[in-house]
Amino acid sequence: MPVYNAPVEDTLFVLHEVLKVHENKELEGYDELTQDLTSAILEEAGKLGTEVLAPLNSVGDGGCTLENGVVRTPEGFQEAFNHLRDGGWTALASDPAYGGQGMPGVIHAAAGEYHSSANMAFMMFSGLTHGAYRTIHAYGTDAQKDTYLEKMATCEWTGTMNLTEPHCGTDLGLLRTKAEPQDDGSYKISGQKIFISAGEHDMADNIVHLVLARIPGGPEGVKGISLFICPKIMVNEDGSLGQRNGVAVGNLEEKMGIHGNPTCVMNYDDATGYLLGEPHKGLRAMFTMMNQARMDVAGQGLYQASAAYQVAAEYAKDRLQGRAVTGVEAPEKPADPLIVHPDVRRMLLDQKAFVEGARAALLIAAELHDTIGRSQDTAKREAADDMLGLLTPVLKGFFTDKGFDMTVQAQQIFGGHGYIKEWGMEQFVRDARIAMIYEGANGVQALDLVGRKLAHKGGAVLMGFFDMIKKFIKENEGDEALDRDFLGPLKQASKDMQAAAMYFMSEGMKNPNNALAGSSDFMHLFGHVLLGWSWTRMAIASKAALNGGTSNPDFYENKIRTGRYYMSRSLPETGMRLARIQSGADPVMDIPAEAF
């Protein structure tokens, strides 16, 4: 079974040499993130991942069971959940007013990677809880916050999000679940929700469901949707638990992967719910949760790729098969290790270059998130919010598409052994697959990006991104190797991206389908520019370390080599994406529906 080792050195490099978090005086709490502290946290987080969570990953693949309305999680999950709670990991970045430790999100993201790499299905329990926590924190009344937040920060109670119904997922305007107002100010909720992760389970005293429903008489479509808190067990005035509420699991879905997390059909039958935020404005509130969830899911793409890559790299160094074409490398052995073969290296480097680049990009995004929550400067907060809004669909869509592909590559290195369960590689593929679908399928992310985010503030946010890249290139030009291997390719990729945006602007005006037909290509194009920029930042930091006479030059030289691989072999994809985009709507739209 796969062994997982936390890539602490790589994470520390991004935090302290690329982002330089410890030098950041502007964001509250960043100055406490000394290398001593972060490395202590990351080492501990890695230990939990390696020792407790990773061994449960294949156990979890055996699935949850439903019997008489009770969902049993896989053996060992409860104990592990206690470890996670007791270690304070769930409340690392939560509000100290409600039992949290108040640390910057960037360290929570950095540490959380290891747990989710080690066991994705398991980490969904606390991940969704954190999203629900944030939504109540943002929109709840003081009484609601007092009732729920502390228990949720510590995961004593877990949370869920209830959007999808059998006939509607993406198109929430169609949803039918009803919320009838009661005299006491509460509501009675009735309806069926599907695909509810961790909707019912045996690891928490209570489960706090956030539920989208319609208050009768409200507007039709998405403008008549409200958000409700609906606890599994009613909470008494004194905070103690009362009776069961009218919500129950109806079924567990049989699915492709993430078997360690129960995907529930939830039946609401006059369940008591409490309005969260304003009536009919539930979607806006839910987006708080969804944006967080989208970042979490973006991470899952990276995390599964990272975990799968590690195992594949070890296998490629260990498994003997064939001989290097340039001459025997291990004459004392019956064959050379797989890693001598260029095509095996290509697969490994695709993975390695994606994983390390994506890690940097995700921590850059976490820093933006912290800026929104921790900067004293209103303009900077707003700019960060805009930029993160622009990047969120790219991170979610690109990272999960790529992350899945990379688990497939990792599996491929094992040959037939990758297809059988024994080695655990096929589980990575099955688990990673969901990330392309949930929290808004990747096509919906592309639509959000091209149909909404590009035009936000009249395109000023996108222009801000281009300006940032341009300025970055200008500021760092002058080193021959850097110009050739990094800044040049980045400039070309950014040019492709601008040409694509220009095409959308001119041709999308004539026919919006000219833009939408290329939305997914643009999302990928953008993703490559983002990773190209992240890699260039890492290359610059590595050069600085080498020039500064580091005691560990191999680490930095290999960083630069890996980055060069990304720039020379992954970035050329931007040209292909641009060509597809510029072919416009006609090839996509001119075939009548009945011809499919």
Next chain:
Amino acid sequence: MPVYNAPVEDTLFVLHEVLKVHENKELEGYDELTQDLTSAILEEAGKLGTEVLAPLNSVGDGGCTLENGVVRTPEGFQEAFNHLRDGGWTALASDPAYGGQGMPGVIHAAAGEYHSSANMAFMMFSGLTHGAYRTIHAYGTDAQKDTYLEKMATCEWTGTMNLTEPHCGTDLGLLRTKAEPQDDGSYKISGQKIFISAGEHDMADNIVHLVLARIPGGPEGVKGISLFICPKIMVNEDGSLGQRNGVAVGNLEEKMGIHGNPTCVMNYDDATGYLLGEPHKGLRAMFTMMNQARMDVAGQGLYQASAAYQVAAEYAKDRLQGRAVTGVEAPEKPADPLIVHPDVRRMLLDQKAFVEGARAALLIAAELHDTIGRSQDTAKREAADDMLGLLTPVLKGFFTDKGFDMTVQAQQIFGGHGYIKEWGMEQFVRDARIAMIYEGANGVQALDLVGRKLAHKGGAVLMGFFDMIKKFIKENEGDEALDRDFLGPLKQASKDMQAAAMYFMSEGMKNPNNALAGSSDFMHLFGHVLLGWSWTRMAIASKAALNGGTSNPDFYENKIRTGRYYMSRSLPETGMRLARIQSGADPVMDIPAEAF
């Protein structure tokens, strides 16, 4: 559960309007392939697929069981296997001297698509048998042929291929299974083989294992490997069955998919085996089987994509979600069908354009195969053999990589419903995944292509391919729309391919890794040129039909539209592949193994 409908009209179009099989006077048996006959065969084949095999696909996903050495296939498989046998489908293209019907391979391939689309795991039983049949047919003594071929043509007995051992798959030079010569001319075989599809099951009276093993005292490495026939049950002189042979299933692998076919660990314990072909030349003989198997597996990529695409297209026309951005299309319904959305169409068209293009290319390859077996012209036979040798790794690697991606796209259209088992979409993904791995992992195909096939006959075969494309373009130039939409893009793609080959030639001489680092990219580049050429041939045939005043213009116009999609949105990938190839060996090789 997915419904499957055989795309008979599309197949007939390729057979009679692109290949014009009925006009081919040169290949024996082609003149009998009238449209009346082929459509009758295809309709019947489709019926078997739709009515018998497709409903068993999800049943088969429940898996086989092993109990006391007996492997039980899923319920209904035995009866379906009788249908397949009784309908004469297994012997359609087999030698009439041994109970076959002697039809051209092209019609066997055309009809076989439907069966394998309907149920891939099921069709592996007869597919492997056919490969074993061909190997005995090519290398067996008359006595061996008399003993085995008729029973195998009809699948009364099935066949297997036994190559892989726990410590070696790709590198067969390492294999250890021993074959001790006996006084009576037979051998005693001892060793363990793994990943043996249909190694043991309950659907045939006997199983004929073809086994690679070493005769003691022979050369080391691949030059000391011999091939043996090793029946599960000994065959008496009179052809009746005798005692059990010393071969038994040790275990069934738990795996990601193709659960309907048992993947066996086979233990040989002094099993009686009979040398097939010459001693120490087993690999050459096995390649007969492998080349056939590679073509079969290439097909699986297409077939799974085709089956998944059908279901996805129906769902996209049926499922209501969101509104068209250019204006409501179904005002009477609560929402428009998914197919109004450009990004959904993009996914469907990626699939449709691949499936139809790949079908044409595969039937072109089947025609080459028939040329080898049926042409009276030695030079044409040799040329066809060379060309098919060049194309085989491309078809296997490119089709299965793409086929898998297309099942993932098809699944994606279902959103969350694609991830749960209920709709059957995730099974297509799990099943299609194996095709990238077995019969030589796709990296091995790329190595075979670039490391061996390109240099075959001093590069003359590759040059022959380029000349053929060039001549084809020249002969068809002059129609403005065809030039712009098809011939122009094909020319560009072919130019990219020639530039890549040129790079390999000049830089690969300096360092073979310069070629091998780009081998997988070249395989994909080649695949696109092949499909671009196939699509151009289909476009030309469609224009001819339209000019000829067809009664069904929609069919041909939509063919041209689908082809245009492929040319404008898939073919630009060749430029990216070329850029990767030209980045050479350094980015792939310069990182030391310990840095992974």
